[in-house]
Amino acid sequence: MAKGASISGFPEWLPSExxxxxxxxxxxxxxxxxxxxxxxxxxxxxTGASLLKKGETSKEIYLLSRLQEVGQENDTPVEERxxxxxxxxxxxxxxxxxxxxxxxxxxKRWQIQxxxxxxxxxxxxxxxxxxxxxxxxxxxxxPDHYEVELPLxxxxxxxxxxxxxxxxxxxxxxNRKLSEGFYRGLGLTDIEGVxxxxxxxxxxxxxxxxxxxxxxxxxxxAQAAACLELADLTAADGAQLREKxxxxxxxxxxxxxxxxxxxxxxxLDTLAMIIDKAAAIRPGSVIADLKxxxxxxYYTGSVYETFLDGAASLGSICSGGRYDNLAxxxxxxxxxxxxxxxxxxxxxxxxxxxxxxxxxxxxxAVMVAVWNEDERxxxxxxxxxLRARGIAVDVAxxxxxxxxxxxxxxxxxxxxVWFPGQDGAGDEVKDIVSGEQSPADATSWExxxxxARQTVVLD
Amino acid sequence: MAKGASISGFPEWLPSExxxxxxxxxxxxxxxxxxxxxxxxxxxxxTGASLLKKGETSKEIYLLSRLQEVGQENDTPVEERxxxxxxxxxxxxxxxxxxxxxxxxxxKRWQIQxxxxxxxxxxxxxxxxxxxxxxxxxxxxxPDHYEVELPLxxxxxxxxxxxxxxxxxxxxxxNRKLSEGFYRGLGLTDIEGVxxxxxxxxxxxxxxxxxxxxxxxxxxxAQAAACLELADLTAADGAQLREKxxxxxxxxxxxxxxxxxxxxxxxLDTLAMIIDKAAAIRPGSVIADLKxxxxxxYYTGSVYETFLDGAASLGSICSGGRYDNLAxxxxxxxxxxxxxxxxxxxxxxxxxxxxxxxxxxxxxAVMVAVWNEDERxxxxxxxxxLRARGIAVDVAxxxxxxxxxxxxxxxxxxxxVWFPGQDGAGDEVKDIVSGEQSPADATSWExxxxxARQTVVLD
Numbered sequence: 001m002a003k004g005a006s007i008s009g010f011p012e013w014l015p016s017e018x019x020x021x022x023x024x025x026x027x028x029x030x031x032x033x034x035x036x037x038x039x040x041x042x043x044x045x046x047t048g049a050s051l052l053k054k055g056e057t058s059k060e061i062y063l064l065s066r067l068q069e070v071g072q073e074n075d076t077p078v079e080e081r082x083x084x085x086x087x088x089x090x091x092x093x094x095x096x097x098x099x100x101x102x103x104x105x106x107x108k109r110w111q112i113q114x115x116x117x118x119x120x121x122x123x124x125x126x127x128x129x130x131x132x133x134x135x136x137x138x139x140x141x142x143p144d145h146y147e148v149e150l151p152l153x154x155x156x157x158x159x160x161x162x163x164x165x166x167x168x169x170x171x172x173x174x175n176r177k178l179s180e181g182f183y184r185g186l187g188l189t190d191i192e193g194v195x196x197x198x199x200x201x202x203x204x205x206x207x208x209x210x211x212x213x214x215x216x217x218x219x220x221x222a223q224a225a226a227c228l229e230l231a232d233l234t235a236a237d238g239a240q241l242r243e244k245x246x247x248x249x250x251x252x253x254x255x256x257x258x259x260x261x262x263x264x265x266x267x268l269d270t271l272a273m274i275i276d277k278a279a280a281i282r283p284g285s286v287i288a289d290l291k292x293x294x295x296x297x298y299y300t301g302s303v304y305e306t307f308l309d310g311a312a313s314l315g316s317i318c319s320g321g322r323y324d325n326l327a328x329x330x331x332x333x334x335x336x337x338x339x340x341x342x343x344x345x346x347x348x349x350x351x352x353x354x355x356x357x358x359x360x361x362x363x364x365a366v367m368v369a370v371w372n373e374d375e376r377x378x379x380x381x382x383x384x385x386l387r388a389r390g391i392a393v394d395v396a397x398x399x400x401x402x403x404x405x406x407x408x409x410x411x412x413x414x415x416x417v418w419f420p421g422q423d424g425a426g427d428e429v430k431d432i433v434s435g436e437q438s439p440a441d442a443t444s445w446e447x448x449x450x451x452a453r454q455t456v457v458l459d
Numbered sequence: 460m461a462k463g464a465s466i467s468g469f470p471e472w473l474p475s476e477x478x479x480x481x482x483x484x485x486x487x488x489x490x491x492x493x494x495x496x497x498x499x500x501x502x503x504x505x506t507g508a509s510l511l512k513k514g515e516t517s518k519e520i521y522l523l524s525r526l527q528e529v530g531q532e533n534d535t536p537v538e539e540r541x542x543x544x545x546x547x548x549x550x551x552x553x554x555x556x557x558x559x560x561x562x563x564x565x566x567k568r569w570q571i572q573x574x575x576x577x578x579x580x581x582x583x584x585x586x587x588x589x590x591x592x593x594x595x596x597x598x599x600x601x602p603d604h605y606e607v608e609l610p611l612x613x614x615x616x617x618x619x620x621x622x623x624x625x626x627x628x629x630x631x632x633x634n635r636k637l638s639e640g641f642y643r644g645l646g647l648t649d650i651e652g653v654x655x656x657x658x659x660x661x662x663x664x665x666x667x668x669x670x671x672x673x674x675x676x677x678x679x680x681a682q683a684a685a686c687l688e689l690a691d692l693t694a695a696d697g698a699q700l701r702e703k704x705x706x707x708x709x710x711x712x713x714x715x716x717x718x719x720x721x722x723x724x725x726x727l728d729t730l731a732m733i734i735d736k737a738a739a740i741r742p743g744s745v746i747a748d749l750k751x752x753x754x755x756x757y758y759t760g761s762v763y764e765t766f767l768d769g770a771a772s773l774g775s776i777c778s779g780g781r782y783d784n785l786a787x788x789x790x791x792x793x794x795x796x797x798x799x800x801x802x803x804x805x806x807x808x809x810x811x812x813x814x815x816x817x818x819x820x821x822x823x824a825v826m827v828a829v830w831n832e833d834e835r836x837x838x839x840x841x842x843x844x845l846r847a848r849g850i851a852v853d854v855a856x857x858x859x860x861x862x863x864x865x866x867x868x869x870x871x872x873x874x875x876v877w878f879p880g881q882d883g884a885g886d887e888v889k890d891i892v893s894g895e896q897s898p899a900d901a902t903s904w905e906x907x908x909x910x911a912r913q914t915v916v917l918d
Contacts, residue, residue: 006557007541010502014561015568018499033822033913034846036853040477043469043587044503044573061526066577067518070537074530082466083526098465102473104820104870106856109474114503118525128502143857145835281839361563364495376604377739384740387493394495397565398602411563454492 009119009127011344013351019358021130021347023164023456025112028132028341031157032110037134040109042091044116049079050094051086061086062118084116088133089298089338093327096137096334105139106146112343126344132157133320135338137327142335147302147322148274148286154306154318154339155285164456165354166346167308169318171278172289174303175271176321178245179293181264182230185254186223192297193217198231199293202315226252231291237279238272241288270302300324304339311353317346355459360413363454364394365447366429367409368418372399378420382427385442386418391452393418406432415451418442468578468586470803472810478817480589480806482915483620484571487591487800490616491569496593499568501550503575508538509553510545520545521577543575547592548757548779548797552786555596555793564598565605571802585803591616592779594797596786601794606761606781607733607745613765613777613798614744623915624813625805626767628777630737631748633762634730635780637704638752640723641689644713645682651756652676657690658752661774685711690750696738697731700747729761759783763798770812776805814918819872822913823853824906825888826868827877831858837879841886844901845877850911852877865891874910877901 013021029039051061062084065073073081085091088111096107112132119127134153136146151171158169179198180191188194197212206228213224229248235241245268246256254261271288278286294303300323305316320339327334350356366386368379376399383393394414396405409417410432418440421427429440431448446452472480488498510520521543524532532540544550547570555566571591578586593612595605610630617628638657639650647653656671665687672683688707694700704727705715713720730747737745753762759782764775779798786793809815825845827838835858842852853873855864868876869891877899880886888899890907905911 006553007502007504007506010504012502012554013500014558015497015499021500022498034849034851036821036823036826036851038474038821039481040474041472041480043466043471044575045466045469045587047466059526062523063526063529064521064523064543064577065532066579067520067522067537067542068577068579070522071533073524073532078526078529084523094465095471099473104867108853116503118523118527120525120527128504145832149839277836280836281843362495362497363492367495373604377736380608380740390493392493392495394567408563 008121009125011126011128011348013347015361016358017347017351019361019454020164020351020356020456021343024161024343024347024350025130025132027160027164028112028157028343029110031153031160032134035108035134035153035156037108037110037153040092040095040111041113042085042088042095042111044084044114045082046085046091046094047079048077048081048083050090051083052079053090060117060119062116084118086117087115088113088131088340089135089323089326089336092133092135092137092338093334093336096336097327097329100139100329100332100334105137106142107137108134109137110134129342129344130347132341132343133338135320135336137334137336139334140332142322142324142337144270144273145277146337147270148277150320150337150339151274151286151304151306152278152281154341155282158306158318158341161346161350165350165356165458167310167354169306169308170284171286171304171306171318172292172316173271173274173286174288174290174292175267175301176293176299176303177267177301178264178271179230179267179290181260181262181267182245182249182254183227185249185258185260185264186226186252188217188219188223188227190217194219194227195293198227198291201231201291222252233288233290235275235288238276241272241275242268267301274302294319294321298323298326302337306339308349311349314345314349317342317349356456357459358413359455359457360415362392362394362412362414364392364412364414365452366391366416366418367394367396367405367412367414368420369402369405370396370399371420371422375399375420379418382418382420382442386445389443391447392454416447467580468584470585470587470807472806474820475817476806476810478820478913479623479810479815479915480802482623483802483806483809484589484591486619486623487571487616487802488569490612490619491593494567494593494612494615496567496569496612499551499554499570500572501544501547501554501570503543503573504541505544505550505553506538507536507540507542509549510542511538512549519576519578521575543577545576546574547572547590547799548594548782548785548795551592551594551596551797552793552795555795556786556788559598559788559791559793564596565601566596567593568596569593588801588803589806591800591802592797594779594795596793596795598793599791601781601783601796603729603732604736605796606729607736609779609796609798610733610745610763610765611737611740613800614741616800617765617777620805620809624809624815624917626769626813628765628767629743630745630763630765630777631751631775632730632733632745633747633749633751634726634760635753635758635762636726636760637723637730638689638726638749640719640721640726641704641708641713642686644708644717644719644723645685645711647676647678647682647686649676653678653686654752657686657750660690660750681711692747692749694734694747697735700731700734701727726760733761753778753780757782757785761796765798767808770808773804773808776801776808815915816918817872818914818916819874821851821853821871821873823851823871823873824911825850825875825877826853826855826864826871826873827879828861828864829855829858830879830881834858834879838877841877841879841901845904848902850906851913875906 306318765777
């Protein structure tokens with residue numbers, strides 16, 4: 001990371017690192033568009049009212065004030081002030097409602113942008129970072145096949161990043177209706193509370209969560225134990241999931257003719273569909289994991305978290321779910337499902353664990369040398385010819401001694417140095433790695449295909 | 460523009476408009492990289508101290524406060540608070556100083572990012588917009604050939620946008636040393652003041668500017684008239700510029716052996732070099748215009764503004780200059796030169812005046828129909844085969860009546876609908892514009908080359 005990071009939580013990349021981030025962004029965009037997603041960008045700000053409506057991060061917001069208004073900021077209620085968005089889902093919901101008459105539904109959109117969290121500065125937490133999202137928003141209804149397609153799009157996108165140091169990704173899916181139905185069947189009522197505690201399982205372990213369920217959610221020890229058993233349930237396929245779930249319900253006396261069970265089965269049907277369909281298309285990519293709860297309270301059905309092989313400490317790098325009530329206009333609802341990649345954290349892992357970096361700092365494949373400043377025009381003319389053929393070119397900054405010019409190219413990783421012909425002689429080009437030098441014509445010469453483009457390599 | 464723009468000054472594009480903005484960004488990046496510029500991205504925030512240091516926009520800053528700190532924001536002095544950057548030059552200077560040990564100088568960088576101006580809301584002013592910048596920063600010194608190369612890179616970039624509705628661009632160049640030397644030669648001392656008033660020429664006209672020069676800068680009427688004569692000076696080439704300038708000095712009694720004249724000639728030499736070299740490479744692209752002053756006070760030499768043919772009311776859409784004192788660390792200086800395209804305003808012009816829009820809303824070239832939900836897997840498998848070959852594909856959202864599925868494709872502008880073969884029959888693909896339908900194989904079929912990719916077209 002750039003040594004600076006001179007403001008804690010606001011990461012900046014050095015040029016060679018930025019090439020990796022840019023490659024990740026370009027690759028994700030390519031996959032999203034191959035799948036028919038439409039790119040949008042929303043403004044960085046939303047009203048306080050919009051930001052405070054939903055989500056547990058609602059307290060981690062940066063509000064804006066104009067310099068001229070310093071001292072009078074609080075004359076305006078927080079709801080009417082502007083704040084930086086903390087995710088891309090809340091802005092999408094607002095955008096869809098505002099522009100519903102001009103969009104085609106279901107609206108499949110991708111969006112890669114910075115978001116901000118107004119957290120207290122602390123080690124390792126980003127306060128500014130990039131998210132890469134795909135969502136599908138329906139008008140009135142939204143078919144549930146998108147609940148398996150979207151995680152599969154994300155898996156396909158992450159798979160494309162593996163040559164650049166992204167480990168194999170697995171999406172862990174659950175369904176809030178399944179959890180809620182089970183908890184209600186047990187007699188619990190503080191569903192949000194139980195989900196919040198279950199969400200802590202990976203961080204604090206089962207014993208602590210059991211204590212918290214009793215302490216904060218009014219659960220008996222038996223109810224708490226049952227919640228932990230559900231979180232622990234694994235299944236190879238949809239049929240086994242159903243079988244194990246029914247066994248658990250029977251063990252805890254949950255009636256199969258009640259409303260709670262019916263709700264759970266709604267969620268289970270979707271989850272079973274997801275894992276069976278994903279297994280058929282890309283085995284091992286999406287699995288059922290009944291401890292996935294997701295903090296944000298706008299999810300109403302499927303929830304997803306994504307983990308990378310050998311990178312457990314990174315936590316989930318691609319999360320999301322289905323939200324049926326986030327966007328509405330009058331009586332019209334816009335249910336959605338989407339996932340969001342924590343792109344900055346992912347890039348940080350690729351850089352610092354996998355050792356990803358640019359094959360060279362400069363995009364230029366060639367540096368044209370300059371014999372003396374009076375002949376710079378000749379060097380510029382060669383550069384123009386090469387650029388017209390799509391070859392990226394730099395020209396030596398000064399007509400310094402040749403060794404110094406070559407050193408400039410070398411420090412930037414530029415593989416070729418071009419020598420303009422003098423006194424009637426033709427041009428020559430030198431591969432500064434092999435040292436090989438040969439005659440060249442700017443209207444036809446091509447760099448070696450391996451050196452033509454700046455790319456991302458691993459240590 | 461998206462109907463919303465529900466917060467004044469924060470524009471958002473509809474999907475078809477966003478395609479134009481994205482194409483502009485992609486095109487600029489391509490040209491910048493062809494010229495060997497290195498892409499970076501800086502954080503959105505700087506400290507108040509850094510933002511307040513330079514520039515007349517320093518009063519148009521958004522400061523941030525964490526929601527938890529509402530009511531206590533002002534316990535922290537403005538200098539220590541965080542604010543959103545108002546341009547990309549101040550952040551670049553800070554980035555270069557912080558990372559100087561890890562960069563290669565001269566550091567040629569491109570950067571395309573949003574910036575924010577904390578202005579009072581008013582018609583037609585953006586408070587959030589995208590800038591596209593190129594700058595070269597030297598360590599200690601910076602050769603002046605960059606002062607003609609950078610405007611030429613911008614002209615080349617804008618030229619690439621002409622098929623998408625950007626008019627022909629002309630860079631108007633001046634040099635602050637030339638102006639300052641002339642003003643001092645006249646006996647004026649409030650140089651910043653004179654530049655500020657001259658900057659208003661296009662807006663309020665010569666008579667008003669003359670009055671202001673007398674009123675606010677202590678000029679006599681004769682001095683004011685001389686300043687306006689300089690602003691009016693035009694020249695076909697460097698030699699004529701020198702000749703006309705010397706005549707003007709003689710007319711106003713400016714001694715050619717004084718310090719003021721020497722300063723002016725320093726500036727004139729650079730400006731003459733710029734227009735002569737630009738004329739040789741791309742005639743008519745960069746011209747001398749001695750009324751260009753630039754508001755931001757960090758410029759120390761060349762200054763540029765860029766105007767589009769037939770779009771005078773748009774003002775300058777690409778401005779910049781040379782700044783020798785913006786970045787320094789101890790006694791080490793980092794002089795720079797750069798230009799910045801007001802990308803959002805340019806895109807707005809291309810959309811609303813030239814009628815640029817996406818050739819289709821969806822990136823997909825094909826929509827695969829779904830006969831019924833039980834056979835969705837077959838449609839998905841076809842889509843996967845096409846995508847593996849780089850063809851962007853959408854799949855029908857529901858197994859609705861065929862007419863409804865085709866209507867969905869049509870509304871998104873998707874040119875082909877794919878019909879999976881049933882009962883042993885082969886697949887077929889229909890061009891929904893021509894109505895032509897023919898057998899097709901997902902492992903080999905190619906769309907018509909005109910329809911293969913989403914692009915930008917004009918009305």
